Amino acid sequence: MKKFTRLLWGIVLAVAFAMPGPVFAEYPEKPITYIIPFNPGGESDVTARLQEPHLEKFLGVPVNITHKPGGGGAVAWSEFQRTAKPDGYTIIGCNIPHIIGQPLIRKEAGYTTDGFKIIMWFHFTPNALVVSKDSPFKTLDDFIQYAKAHPAAVTVGGSGTYSANHLEALRLEKAAGIDLTYVPHTGTGPIIPALMGGHISAAMTYSMVGVNYKDRLRTLAVASDERVPALPDVPTFKELGYDIVGGAFRGVAAPLGTPQPIVDKLAHAFTETNKIIANKQVGLGFVMTYATGDEALKLVERMRAAYGDVLNEIRQKQK
Amino acid sequence: MLWETMLMLFDPVILLSIVAGVSAGLFVGAIPGLTATMALAVLLPFTFTLPPLHGLVALGAVYMGAIYGGSFAAILVNTPGTPSSIATAFEGYPMAKQGRALEAISLATVASAVGGIAGALFLLFLSPPLAELSLRFGPPEYFWVAVLGLTLIASLSEGSTAKGLLGGALGMVIGTIGVAPIGGETRFTFGITVLQGGVPMIVALIGLFVLPELYGIAAKAKSALSAVEVDPKAKGSFWQAVKTVFSMPGNLIRSCIIGEIVAIIPGAGGNIANLVAYNEAKRASKHPEKFGTGLPEGLVATESSNNVTVAGSMVPLLTLGIPGAPPDAVILGVMMLHGLRPGIELFTVSGHLTYGFILSMALAAIAMVPVGLLGGRLIYKVIFKTPYYFLVPTIALATILGTYGVRNSHTDVVLMLVLGTLGHVLKQLGVAPAPIVLGLILGNIAEMGYVQTILGGQAYQYPFLKLFESSLSRILIAMTVLSAAWPYLLALKQRIQARKASPKEDRHE
Numbered sequence: 001m002k003k004f005t006r007l008l009w010g011i012v013l014a015v016a017f018a019m020p021g022p023v024f025a026e027y028p029e030k031p032i033t034y035i036i037p038f039n040p041g042g043e044s045d046v047t048a049r050l051q052e053p054h055l056e057k058f059l060g061v062p063v064n065i066t067h068k069p070g071g072g073g074a075v076a077w078s079e080f081q082r083t084a085k086p087d088g089y090t091i092i093g094c095n096i097p098h099i100i101g102q103p104l105i106r107k108e109a110g111y112t113t114d115g116f117k118i119i120m121w122f123h124f125t126p127n128a129l130v131v132s133k134d135s136p137f138k139t140l141d142d143f144i145q146y147a148k149a150h151p152a153a154v155t156v157g158g159s160g161t162y163s164a165n166h167l168e169a170l171r172l173e174k175a176a177g178i179d180l181t182y183v184p185h186t187g188t189g190p191i192i193p194a195l196m197g198g199h200i201s202a203a204m205t206y207s208m209v210g211v212n213y214k215d216r217l218r219t220l221a222v223a224s225d226e227r228v229p230a231l232p233d234v235p236t237f238k239e240l241g242y243d244i245v246g247g248a249f250r251g252v253a254a255p256l257g258t259p260q261p262i263v264d265k266l267a268h269a270f271t272e273t274n275k276i277i278a279n280k281q282v283g284l285g286f287v288m289t290y291a292t293g294d295e296a297l298k299l300v301e302r303m304r305a306a307y308g309d310v311l312n313e314i315r316q317k318q319k
Numbered sequence: 320m321l322w323e324t325m326l327m328l329f330d331p332v333i334l335l336s337i338v339a340g341v342s343a344g345l346f347v348g349a350i351p352g353l354t355a356t357m358a359l360a361v362l363l364p365f366t367f368t369l370p371p372l373h374g375l376v377a378l379g380a381v382y383m384g385a386i387y388g389g390s391f392a393a394i395l396v397n398t399p400g401t402p403s404s405i406a407t408a409f410e411g412y413p414m415a416k417q418g419r420a421l422e423a424i425s426l427a428t429v430a431s432a433v434g435g436i437a438g439a440l441f442l443l444f445l446s447p448p449l450a451e452l453s454l455r456f457g458p459p460e461y462f463w464v465a466v467l468g469l470t471l472i473a474s475l476s477e478g479s480t481a482k483g484l485l486g487g488a489l490g491m492v493i494g495t496i497g498v499a500p501i502g503g504e505t506r507f508t509f510g511i512t513v514l515q516g517g518v519p520m521i522v523a524l525i526g527l528f529v530l531p532e533l534y535g536i537a538a539k540a541k542s543a544l545s546a547v548e549v550d551p552k553a554k555g556s557f558w559q560a561v562k563t564v565f566s567m568p569g570n571l572i573r574s575c576i577i578g579e580i581v582a583i584i585p586g587a588g589g590n591i592a593n594l595v596a597y598n599e600a601k602r603a604s605k606h607p608e609k610f611g612t613g614l615p616e617g618l619v620a621t622e623s624s625n626n627v628t629v630a631g632s633m634v635p636l637l638t639l640g641i642p643g644a645p646p647d648a649v650i651l652g653v654m655m656l657h658g659l660r661p662g663i664e665l666f667t668v669s670g671h672l673t674y675g676f677i678l679s680m681a682l683a684a685i686a687m688v689p690v691g692l693l694g695g696r697l698i699y700k701v702i703f704k705t706p707y708y709f710l711v712p713t714i715a716l717a718t719i720l721g722t723y724g725v726r727n728s729h730t731d732v733v734l735m736l737v738l739g740t741l742g743h744v745l746k747q748l749g750v751a752p753a754p755i756v757l758g759l760i761l762g763n764i765a766e767m768g769y770v771q772t773i774l775g776g777q778a779y780q781y782p783f784l785k786l787f788e789s790s791l792s793r794i795l796i797a798m799t800v801l802s803a804a805w806p807y808l809l810a811l812k813q814r815i816q817a818r819k820a821s822p823k824e825d826r827h828e
Contacts, residue, residue: 039645039648040356040357040359040360040363040648040649040652041360041642041648041649041651041652042648042652045360045652046652046655046656049363049364049367049652049656050656052364053367065364066727067360067726067727068726068727068728069516069726070497070513070515070516070517070519070726071497071498071505071515071516071517072498072503074498074512074515074516075512075513075515075516075726075728076726078512078513078515079512079513079728105503106498106503106505106515107505108505108508108510108512108515109512109515110512110513110515111512150778152777152778153777153778155774155775155777160503161499161501161502161503162503181774181775181777181778182774183458183771183774183775184500184501184502184503184771185771186500186767189585189641189642189648190585190586192639192640192641193453193454193456193585193635193639193641194457196454196639196641197454197455197456197457198457199457199458199775200775212640212655212660212661213639213640213662215662215663216639216662280656280658283658284655
């Protein structure tokens with residue numbers, strides 16, 4: 001009997017001690033901070049707002065979106081790599097090629113490309129060459145022929161310097177053997193009036209611009225592997241004989257050293273969320289991606305290789 | 320259609336969202352550091368669950384209230400609550416010091432309401448031509464707009480023009496910190512990675528305006544307001560304010576037009592409109608030397624022009640999908656989420672929604688009157704009755720929280736404190752904060768316009784000639800020259816008058 005009582009006690013104690021382990025350490029148990037390194041109202045912000053309610057449902061805790069804009073994202077990314085705890089409660093929006101280009105080209109970007117634990121790349125916005133509806137360029141060929149005949153006279157606007165748009169314009173110059181004048185703007189927003197007002201001849205911008213402003217703008221070509229669903233009549237650069245695929249990939253990352261089970265859980269939540277919001281986003285001109293784990297890393301490598309040549313050339317020039 | 324839409328708005332839920340939105344906006348705007356853009360961003364998730372019209376109405380009301388709320392802090396504490404009421408402090412605070420704070424608040428309320436309604440009317444009736452005009456602003460025009468803005472320094476610097484220019488130059492230098500808007504080089508960060516993002520304008524605004532004021536109150540050991548005798552009769556009656564505001568129709572019309580033109584230029588909003596309107600009111604005035612001593616004219620000019628920009632900046636937004644001012648970017652985001660594509664369709668297919676939204680902004684402007692008069696009195700009483708040793712730390716705390724909230728950064732708080740202390744020292748030396756902030760706002764616009772113009776002129780033999788190409792550029796250049804030369808022309812005129820007057824006296828002798 002005594003033995004039995006002791007056994008009973010033993011079981012009770014064992015259960016009591018064992019219980020808190022799996023139950024209370026179950027991630028997540030407090031709100032998650034989701035940092036957006038850009039201004040409110042941009043594509044990253046709008047996407048995060050769409051994700052928020054679904055993420056909360058799948059994770060069971062509040063997800064708080066905060067903005068930390070500046071330096072094309074570098075302000076937030078450098079602070080994140082310096083200070084964020086790898087516990088899964090702080091995650092940050094990440095963009096390719098920003099996180100590839102900035103650390104290479106800037107002397108002190110304050111962060112490294114490989115310093116993130118990428119959770120997932122959830123969508124892709126291909127670059128697109130867009131002109132105004134009343135532009136004489138009806139096709140990519142018109143554009144290239146004119147640029148060949150008039151070196152440097154064709155101005156191509158885009159968001160930022162050494163950004164996805166800029167690098168694509170540089171690749172187009174190389175691929176087509178033309179000389180364009182790239183005019184950087186402070187975001188995709190200012191590109192639109194510049195195009196409509198005829199202040200630039202064309203823009204290397206994101207496909208959404210062509211989708212959202214189709215009444216007044218014409219898209220000549222998109223830089224994706226396949227045609228963009230929202231722009232079925234627009235050819236890809238590939239179809240036209242230029243091997244140019246690129247744009248901005250948006251995703252989310254945790255600090256390096258975050259335990260794998262937590263990363264997996266977040267990846268699952270983001271993947272399921274992505275499926276739900278896909279309908280809305282595809283209509284806006286986004287291309288959904290579902291790159292998690294090794295696939296996410298491979299994507300970084302692939303894009304690093306694709307931009308390698310242009311980036312190295314820029315670095316040579318800087319020296 | 321308009322009539323039906325109007326009736327649709329008289330739905331208790333919508334009216335309630337307007338009043339609640341204006342109140343919330345007012346509160347946010349009155350706290351230095353919390354801007355309209357932030358208020359909209361915070362509110363954004365709540366609107367997802369609402370039908371599109373309700374969501375847009377609430378956002379529009381918050382925007383309207385926030386721009387107006389900025390005037391309270393400007394009048395009562397001499398610190399603009401948002402960048403849109405920088406010039407409001409120039410007249411509002413002297414009025415408060417003379418015991419006319421309530422009068423100033425009533426004037427600001429009426430002027431803001433008039434401006435808000437005017438903006439909605441512009442949006443309702445003149446959208447297409449205004450949108451086309453906004454497209455004509457390209458890089459060279461931006462450059463000249465910024466240069467024109469910089470000439471305001473001449474009139475903004477009280478006393479010495481040299482000191483004003485010094486402040487302006489300092490502001491432009493601060494503006495160059497960070498990643499260059501064009502070219503992407505990192506400049507003057509001294510290895511501090513956070514400085515890649517530059518000095519955010521709102522951080523500089525808080526530091527340069529609020530801290531020197533707080534230091535000043537603390538140094539004198541009394542608040543400038545607590546010392547004044549309030550004339551019990553001068554309660555700032557609402558009808559008196561209405562009469563005063565409408566007694567200057569020229570000023571009102573001019574300020575509203577200025578507000579509208581600045582509003583449709585993408586990237587410029589109330590922050591520039593209020594300064595330009597103030598300057599023009601001063602220039603047109605018969606007694607410009609009295610500006611800065613608490614003149615209702617200046618107050619009416621700034622507060623009407625900045626509220627015009629609320630609905631006014633939506634002209635390019637609704638017709639072309641181009642945000643005319645930073646808070647509009649958030650509204651564009653909401654529209655996109657609901658699948659509303661800017662353009663003609665917005666006015667035809669979803670006409671009820673669009674016209675409802677526009678009319679609701681006019682209603683929000685009207686709602687500002689009761690909300691503002693009540694809220695204004697309340698804030699006034701609180702600030703008036705609180706002893707300085709509670710007021711200073713409270714405002715300081717709000718300031719620090721507001722700065723931190725800009726992008727959740729400790730560095731911004733440090734930046735704000737450093738700039739504020741620097742601003743205090745400079746103020747003692749006679750360099751006012753307004754030219755510094757003006758330099759900071761306009762320096763970047765000028766740089767971007769210049770570099771983009773030069774790039775666009777690559778195929779020319781002399782690329783800079785592109786700066787003088789368009790007729791709009793030339794008009795802006797003429798305005799710049801006139802604006803810069805104005806103080807000298809005025810002095811010349813006075814001298815000629817004096818000379819004409821003196822021979823007469825000679826003859827009499």
